Amino acid sequence: MLLNDLRNMNPALKNRIKELTGSKPFKLAYIPSRTDKERWYFEKARPELTGLGFTDFFYFDVDQEYEESQLEEFKSCDGIFLSGENTYLFLKNLQERNIISFIKEMVQEGKPLIGVSAGSMIMSKTIKIATFHDENEVQLNELNGLGLVGFEFMPHWNREKHQLDRLLKYSLLQEESIYTCDDGDGIVIDGDTIEFYGEIKEILKGELL
Secondary structure, three states: OEEOOOOOOOHHHHHHHHHHHOOOOOEEEEEOOOOOOOOHHHHHHHHHHHHOOOOEEEEOOOOOOOOHHHHHHHHOOOEEEEOOOOHHHHHHHHHHOOOHHHHHHHHHOOOOEEEEOHHHHOOOOEOHHHHHOOOOOOOOOOOEOOOOOOOEEEOOHHHHHHHHHHHHHHHOOOOOOEEEOOOOOEEEEEOOEEEEEOOOEEEEOOEEO
C-alpha cells in the first residue's frame, strides 16, 4: 500500500486497509526513516494506525538504535510500516542494515507492506524521483529501491503540482509510469490487482494520461 499521509485519509482507502488487516490481532512493525529518540512521530501516527485495525506495534529502528537481536521479532510481525521523511537517508539505513531482503521475504509471505511518502517511494525499483522532495544529505549513490512495484510514486501531488513541467521532462528518461497522488489518497496492490483511491494520475514518457 502506497500512501501519502495517514491524516484525512480517503474513507474508501481506510476501509480497504481495515479489510486487508482483518479482525484478528495484528502486530505491525513500524520502521522509522531515522532515529527518533522521543518517538514523537510514532506516537503521532499511533492513533491513526490503531484506527486502521492494527492492535500491536513493534518499533524497529534501523538507524542509530538498531539492534540485530531484534530481527527475529521483526520477522515475526504480521505486517510492515515504512515511515516518511528523507528518502535517501531511509534507503541508506535499510541498505546498511541489510533489511531489504527481510522486507521482501515478508511481502512474499503475504504480509502487508504500508509506506507513507518516503516509505512509498522506496517500494519502486529506484528512488530517483525523490529528488523532487528531498536533499540527498547522505550522498547516497545506490538508488535502487525495493523493486516491489512496477511504477514510480509521486506523493503530495496537491502540494507539488507546480513541478508538473519538470516531472514531465523527468518521465521522458524513465521506462515506467509515474503515479501522482494527493495527500490522503493512495494505491493498494493486492496480488496482480492495482487499486487507486482518490485523485491518482498517470504520467508516462512526457504525457499526463
